[in-house]
Amino acid sequence: MGHQLSLLLIAIIAIGVFSQWIAWLVRIPAIVLFLVSGVLAGPVFGVINPTEDIGEVLSPMVGLSVAVILFEGGLSLRLHEFKEAASGVRRLVTVGSALSWALYSTAAYFVGALSLPVSLLFGAILVVTGPTVIIPMLRQAGLNRRTASYLKWEGIINDPIGALLAVLVFQYFVLSGGPGAAGGGVFLDLGLAVIISLVLGGGVALALGWAFNHIWVPEYLKAPLTIACVLVIYGVASEVFAEAGLLAVTVMGMVMGNMSIAGMAELRRFKEYVTVLLVSIVFIVLTADLDPQVLRHLDWHAAALVAVVLFVARPMAVFLATMFTDMNWRDRLLVGWIAPRGIVAAAVAGVFAPTLIEAGYTGAQQLLPLIFAVVFSTVVLHGFSLGRLSRWLRLSAEPNGVLIVGASPWTTELARALANELHVQVLLVDSSWHRLRTARLAGVRVLYGEVLSETVQQSLELNEIACMIAATSNDAYNALCCSHFVNSLEHDRVFQLPMYDADENNDAKVVARPLRGRPAFSDHAQYEELWRRHHQGWQFYKTKLTDNYRFDDLKRDRSPESIPIAVLHDDKTLLLSPAGGTGRPEVGDTIIYYAPKRMDEDRRRARAERAEAANARSTDVTDPARLPDAEARPARETDTPEPPSKES
Template sequence: MEHHLSLILISIVALGVFSQWVAWSLRIPAIVLFLVSGVLAGPVFGVINPTHDIGEVLSPMVGLAVAVILFEGGLSLRLHEFKEAASGVKRLVSVGAALSWLLYTLAAYYIGNLSMAVSLLFGAILIVTGPTVIIPMLRQAGLNRRTASYLKWEGIINDPIGALLAVLVFQYFVFAGADASTGSQVFVDLGWAILISFALGGGVAFALGWAFNHIWVPEYLKAPLTFAFVLVIYGLASEIFAEAGLLAVTVMGMVMGNLSIAGMAELRRFKEYITILLVSTVFIVLTADLDPNVLLHLDWHAAALVFAVLFVVRPAAVLLSTAFTDMNWRDRTLVAWIAPRGIVAAAVAGVFGPRMIEAGYGGAEQLLPLIFAIVFSTVILHGFSIGWLSRWLRLSAEPNGVLIVGASPWSTELARALTNELNVQVLLVDSSWHRLRTARLAGVRVLYGEVLSDQIQQSLELNEIACLLAATSNDAYNALVCSHFVTSLEHDRVFQLPMYAADEDNDSKIVARPLRGRPAFHDNAQYEELWRKHFQNWQFYKTRITESYTREDFRRDCPPDAIIIATLFADSTVLFNSAGGTARPEEGDTVIYYAPKKSATERRKVRAERAEAASERVAAAAVEGEGADEAAKPRELEQPPADDSQTTN
């Protein structure tokens, strides 16, 4: 039995993580693969049966996992995001939640043909939009930060509120029955639950923050101690009032996420890894545990109810609750459609559905299959539509920009060439306003301040950044910047100017390799060398690879001492060239390189050679009888920056 259980747990974890990986590779919502994998492993092939294999431990395992997931979600809620979207978020989690409960209840009663008790419970459960589904969707959709904050705040705050409301409705009808005197007690219990949650969650968060900052806890114990306290707070609050633990850990995460705590970056990274693992496994467990027989309880009333929830009730609740706010129509349209349900909704329905059946309420046998039908429908429809809908509404942040840290004459000229000659969105950051002046006058976007400060972190839109270049004169600082941004931009898109190769012989004088970004451009492209070449009047050039001017042609014509800087791909994204790497641009890509300024004679010679080569290709194409017209078209292959003059500080 023990060996069998080990295999089951290994299978669940492996399925969840591999589903994440495959979803990332195929660029599809991971939640869709979770559902497919769970259904195939459970109801279809019967490999996994969590209720039978895991037994009574299953329910508390899911509860603890949801608690950790909600804590990590609260940890990601930053007050500056709330201020940006405050008006809309306040409406969504207050008026929107109340209006949603009312409309979902009415739809369940009149369309779904459920009893009023089950309808009220159904409406309370559907308030939950689920951060376990929203956050992976946002990660893949690439929404701008303002729009993403609406969905993120709504999902994380409404998750415990909806669960608490479902508990109160359940207790009212199951334990109180027809006793009308308990009506006011529901609101009293809700008030106590919120008070307990804020006192426990907020109090422990402040205590941990104080202990961490006063070095009462060593670095290696900060993440494990926080993890332990999340579980303790969840258990303690839930013992005082059922499901209050979810709200308590959410509050704890929100408070800790907005405190200035030493080592918070490592804590966030640890929690993110844990959450990815838990989200993957819990969704596999819940879908594998689905009994196909429950779907037999659904009829045409259920289908009509699911349709009304997706296409009528949710849009109406959002559009009405956010009227006369600062949300624009694009944000309201997207939020009105996107509302996937996930772990908490399924878990609450799985716990309360059977007990409502035992209490004899009409339609209770349909509660669980209805919730699962809505989970499947919203995950699939919203997961596959959020990407194209956000692009159609122009709410997506296309990751095609470049972040350059450190303004020098060379990096300023690079930013100017990328911005003005190639229309690449460049953001140049420096803590010296004097060094930024030339770039600002040249039309380059600049950001004044320390890039690692909290204020700058809050203003950066990393969803728009394709790659980063740390280009200051301090190698250690460049490495620090790269190590900070590597978790957000991926290691292959974080670059720094290379260090001198001579220093590699003495490990005590260089930053450790795992802490550095990728060395950019060329082994001899150090800060001082680029500065020297700048004042030797080197220039940035661009060459587009076409059918008539191939990659081999470019390599033949490119000066031998030129430095390949970056490739602008056909989809308008930019990636810097790494030292030691060989750029392999394809047709339609543009190569940016740095080379000595060409004289007028050299430029005429290059044009003549290219014209001769083009004529030969035209002749060959004419002989073969194909492609002659296209090959004869004149092409502009090389365009140095219009202004060859250099401005120095």
């Protein structure tokens, strides 16, 4: 038995994680593959049967996993994002929740032909717009930060609110025998549970933050201690009032996420890894546990009810709730459509449905299949449409920009060439207003401040950034910047200027390789070398590859000393060139490189002869056009940064 259970857990974990990986490779929502994989492994082929194989441990396992997932979601709720979308978020989680409950319940009663108690419970469960679904969707959709904040805050806050509302309805109508017998006791219990959850979650978060900052907890115990506290809080609050633990852990995550806690970056990273694993496991388990027999209870009433929920009730609730707020019509349209349901909705329905069936309520047998029908419909429809709809509404942040850390004459020329001539989004960041002056006068977008500071982090729209280059004179600082941004931009898109070979051979003077970004451009593109070549008159050039002028032709024609900088694809995606070079540019790509100003006449003549023989009439074919705004000039005394020096 133990051996079989081990194989079962291995299968669940493997299916979940590989589903996420495949979804990333083929660029589809991971939640869709979870559902498909779970259904195939469970109801279709019978490889996994969680109820029989795991038994009574299944329900508490799902509950504890959801608690950790909600805590991690609370960590991601930052107050500066709330300030940007404050009025809209407040309406969505208050007026929007109440309207959603009323509209969903009304639809269930009149369209779904359910009894009143079952209809009210159905509406309460659907108030939940699970973060376990919406956060992976947002990660792939690339929405701008403001629009993503609406969906993220609504999903994370509504999860415990919807669960508590469902518990309230269940206790008020079922356990207490109806409105007459219940009186106000249920509401008093609910109010007490909310207060206890807020005090417990917020108090433990403050205590942990204080202990971490005063070095009462070693680094290696911070993450385990946090998870242990999350589970304890969930258990204690749930003992006071069913599902109150979800609210308590969400509050704990929100408080800790907005505190200045030492080691918070590592804690966030660890929690994200754990959450990715738990989301995979729980979704596979729940979908594999679905009994195909429950689908027999669905009829045309069920199909009509799901359609009304998706296309009428949700858009109407969002439209009415957000009237007279600062949300524009694009945000309201997107939020009105996107409301996927997930783990919490399915778990709550699975807990309450058997009791309702035993009590003999009309439509109780349809509650669980109806909830699963909504979960499947919203996950598939919203998962596949979010990216397309956001692009159509111009709410997506296209990740084609370049973040340059460190202003110098060379990086200023690079930023000006990319932004002004190739129309690439460029953001040049430096803590010296003086060093940014030339870039500002050239029309380059700049950000004054320390890139690793909390203030600058809050103002960065990383969804717009495709790659980053740390190009200061300090190798250690460049490595620190790269290690900070690697989790947001992926390792293959985080670069720093290469170090000198002499340093590479001395372990005492070089930054450890795992802590660095990828070496950029060329092995000879160190800070001092680029500075020297800038004052020798080197310039940036661009050449678009065509059928008549390919990459091999460009390699023959350009100076052997030239330094490859980047490749701009037809879709305006820019990729910086790593030292040593990887990949091969294709026809239609634009190559940007850095080369001496004067080229040998023999090279020009050879290039012209080849171009004439190929009947190439494009200027990009006959001559790699120099970027007009990238010409070298002596820096004025007021523009000259500090002399370059090698900082250790």
